[in-house]
Amino acid sequence: MVANFYGVNSRKLQRQYKDYLSEFKHWNQKSHAKQWLLFPKNIGAHFSIDETAFSNGDLYTIVTNKKAKGKKGALIAMIKGTKAEVVIKILQKTPLKSRKKVKEITLDMAGNMGLIAKKSFPNASQVIDRFHVQKLALEALQEIRIELRWEALDKENDAIGKARNKSIKYVPKLFKNGDTLKQLLARSRYLLYKPNHKWNKNQQNRAKILFEKYPDIEKVYKLCQNLSWIYNQTKNKTSALIRLAKWNEKVRQAQFKSFNSIARTINIHYQNILNYFDNRSTNASAESFNAKIKAFRAQFRVVRNIEFLLFRLTNIYA
Known part of the structure; x- marks a missing residue:
């Protein structure tokens, strides 16, 4: 747009900016930018660690300072890959004195993230993001719904086949709200993510029919909502421990079966899960920052120089 406004060739303007105006040639992280970026001055007391796919599906480990709120000074480190030993090696380039200042790290339940946090920031408490825990429960609920939907599809296909063999027209059974069985299971997807007080009238009617037809779905839905209630209403670790038990x-x-797996996962990570109730910290800032990085990358259909792209990214966020 700038090139068009001034009537100059856009590629030539971009080249001039990169080579002469941007200071890219003198960037002190240029030699290793594809593998890692590190900004020790941005370390704060509270930060997040997460992974994201940035370019060509390559995973990067991203460490961000929460205090910066996704703006300048937010990016602490961006390291290609998720191997704990590689990430730890880069983070330990920062003096131990600075790393000991970190008080709290939010992260998911991946073992490599926990090891990175433990080895790199010895004084920091680890807080497992509540939304990763709740996501496991909701995914288990949706798996049950999907499995039942496939069963309904198989039964309907069998019924259609029998009707054709008898040269009669197949007419599916309709519930009071007009849904067939497979439609009921398909259209219930979004209402199962919501608490019941946020359902509209149609969702209320659909949920009533669904729970009457499949009591197990109602049981699992209530387990998910009860877990959400624990996070929303509990004020301290002691109460949280009792309620989770x-x-x-x-x-x-x-x-x-799937919920027993979630319960075992919570038991394994319970200490870091309970740390949430100290400051109610989440990894939302990391997820938001990852979204900003992907949006920044999406502006460029073709990236010929990944180092220059990273240079521009760090100018904004580091």
Whole structure:
């Protein structure tokens, strides 16, 4: 747009900017930019660590300072790959004195992230993001719904086949709201993500029919909502520990295989999960920053010089 406004060749303007105006040639991180970027001056007391796919599907480990709120000074490190030993080696280029200032790190339940945090920032408490825990429960719920939907599709296909063999027209059964069974299961996807007080009238009617037809879905939905309630309403670690223990017991009694796996995962990571209730910190800032990076990358259909792209990115966020 700038090139068009001044009536100059856009590629020539871009080349001039890169080679002479931007100071890219003198960038002190240019030699290793494709592999890692590190900005120790941006280290703060509270930050997030996460992974994102940045270019050509390559994964990068991103460390960000929460205090910067996704603006200048937010980027602490951007390291190609997710191998713990590689990321730790780069982060330890920062003096130990600075790394000991970090008080809290939010992260997901991946083992490599926990090891990176432990080895690189020895004084920091680790906080497992609540949304990763809740996501596991919601995914288990959706898996049950999808499995039942495939069963409904198979039964409908069998019924259609039998009708054709008898040279009669197949007419599916309709529920009160006009849904067939497969439509009921397909259209229930989004309402199962929401608490029931946020359902509209159609969703209320659909949920009533769904839960009458499949009581197990109602049980699992209530387990998901109860987990969300624990996060929303609990004010301290002691209460959280008691409520999570009671939730685990409900899961055990319900006897859903996928939820038993979630309960075991929570038991393994319970200390870092409970750390959430100290400051109610989440990894939302990291997810938001990752989205900004992807949006920045999406502006360029073809990236011929990845180092220059990273240079421009760090000028904004580092």
